[in-house]
Amino acid sequence: MTKIENDESGSRLVATRRTALKQGAVGAAGVFGGSSLLAACGSDSDTTSTASSAGPPTNVSGTINALCWEGYTDPAWTKSFTKETGVKVKSTFIGSNDELVAKLRGAPDQYDLVSPSSDTTNILIDAGQVRTIDLDQVPNAKTTMKFFQTAPAVNVDGKLYGVPVAWGFIPLIYDADVVKPAPTSWNDLWKTEFKDKVSVWQDIALIYTTAIQLGYKNIFTLSDTELEAIKKKLIEQKPNIRKYWTTAGELANLFANNEVTIGMSFGGVTVAQLQGEGRNVQEVIPTEGATSWFDNWMIPAKSKNPDAALAYINYFHKPENQKTFAKVTGYGITNENAFDLVPAEYAKVYDLNNPDFITSLDYWKAVPRRQKYLDVLNAVVAA
Numbered sequence: 001m002t003k004i005e006n007d008e009s010g011s012r013l014v015a016t017r018r019t020a021l022k023q024g025a026v027g028a029a030g031v032f033g034g035s036s037l038l039a040a041c042g043s044d045s046d047t048t049s050t051a052s053s054a055g056p057p058t059n060v061s062g063t064i065n066a067l068c069w070e071g072y073t074d075p076a077w078t079k080s081f082t083k084e085t086g087v088k089v090k091s092t093f094i095g096s097n098d099e100l101v102a103k104l105r106g107a108p109d110q111y112d113l114v115s116p117s118s119d120t121t122n123i124l125i126d127a128g129q130v131r132t133i134d135l136d137q138v139p140n141a142k143t144t145m146k147f148f149q150t151a152p153a154v155n156v157d158g159k160l161y162g163v164p165v166a167w168g169f170i171p172l173i174y175d176a177d178v179v180k181p182a183p184t185s186w187n188d189l190w191k192t193e194f195k196d197k198v199s200v201w202q203d204i205a206l207i208y209t210t211a212i213q214l215g216y217k218n219i220f221t222l223s224d225t226e227l228e229a230i231k232k233k234l235i236e237q238k239p240n241i242r243k244y245w246t247t248a249g250e251l252a253n254l255f256a257n258n259e260v261t262i263g264m265s266f267g268g269v270t271v272a273q274l275q276g277e278g279r280n281v282q283e284v285i286p287t288e289g290a291t292s293w294f295d296n297w298m299i300p301a302k303s304k305n306p307d308a309a310l311a312y313i314n315y316f317h318k319p320e321n322q323k324t325f326a327k328v329t330g331y332g333i334t335n336e337n338a339f340d341l342v343p344a345e346y347a348k349v350y351d352l353n354n355p356d357f358i359t360s361l362d363y364w365k366a367v368p369r370r371q372k373y374l375d376v377l378n379a380v381v382a383a
Helices: 074-083 097-106 121-126 139-143 146-150 186-190 203-211 222-238 248-256 268-276 306-316 321-329 346-348 355-362 370-382
Strands: 063-068 089-093 163-169 170-174 196-200 241-245 261-265 280-285 292-297
Touching: 063 306, 074 089, 074 306, 074 321, 097 121, 121 370, 139 306, 146 163, 170 186, 170 248, 186 203, 196 203, 196 248, 203 222, 203 346, 203 370, 222 370, 241 248, 241 280, 248 268, 292 306, 306 321
Parallel strands: 063 089, 196 241, 196 261
Antiparallel strands: 163 292, 170 261, 170 280
């Protein structure tokens, strides 16, 4: 029997349009018959490799311990993976990439699979905490878009360390039955009418988003002056903040209990849960734009079951599972083997038929002064 710990389901809907994504409302709910598409983490890895020319591992067993975002180990495909391979999936869900880094550093041999975002992968690579990956062992991933195979976030000195999971954006979320007219700007989260009714993500992405709101261009290399302005801006928002959320489920509960009506989301897991409960919650890309991200499957250098992790990645990238992943999570899929399987409206939302679009986006990048950003975030929360 499949053992899935922390069972999950949901969908993230994302609207697309360019770099810091200067666009408006998003919406493709119902594309997959009711799911919402916003509707939108050791040893030297040079010597620890999964390289092999023998094809995908077949003699696998045991358990995969995954440290990942909600939605990435959904029973919709992990149950059949377990049935086919005998490998069980145990998941620990993260609320931020920095949590992923801390957990992996604290217990490097506890996890077999992690899903860091593109601003965090190089931290793990540089620290020798993840293995290189040979696509011959995950042949289904050979048809992922070349951009994701060659991106500096996963391809370093010609060595591949990650296989893409998904991509998307960080939107604004609101209760459409309460917030009228619909919000169009991140500045709406500062309106006095939303006193004690706002919740935003306690994550470095809040710094990125506020930088976009303030019109800063180089959001991953902010100056001290810019960071100070961001801190001042976010502290000014404090009267409106009901709570800084750390997980998608926490944000969903805040909306479900009518504690908040507007905020910042990382996508459709929250929307799917709330819409499934009959709530008219929507997400939108504000006029200032939104940051874009892509997440990656990586295998820790000290994984106790790397072959099973490879088998999972390969299974995840089967065409039918990519289609299911799109339906369940609403995130942008990365494998061209499934582009013809998803509904036309979903393909339009993500502009899948335009190969130049995905490569034009300015995805989260490694932040040289990441701790400085986090110090600002912590100062805001504590203020």
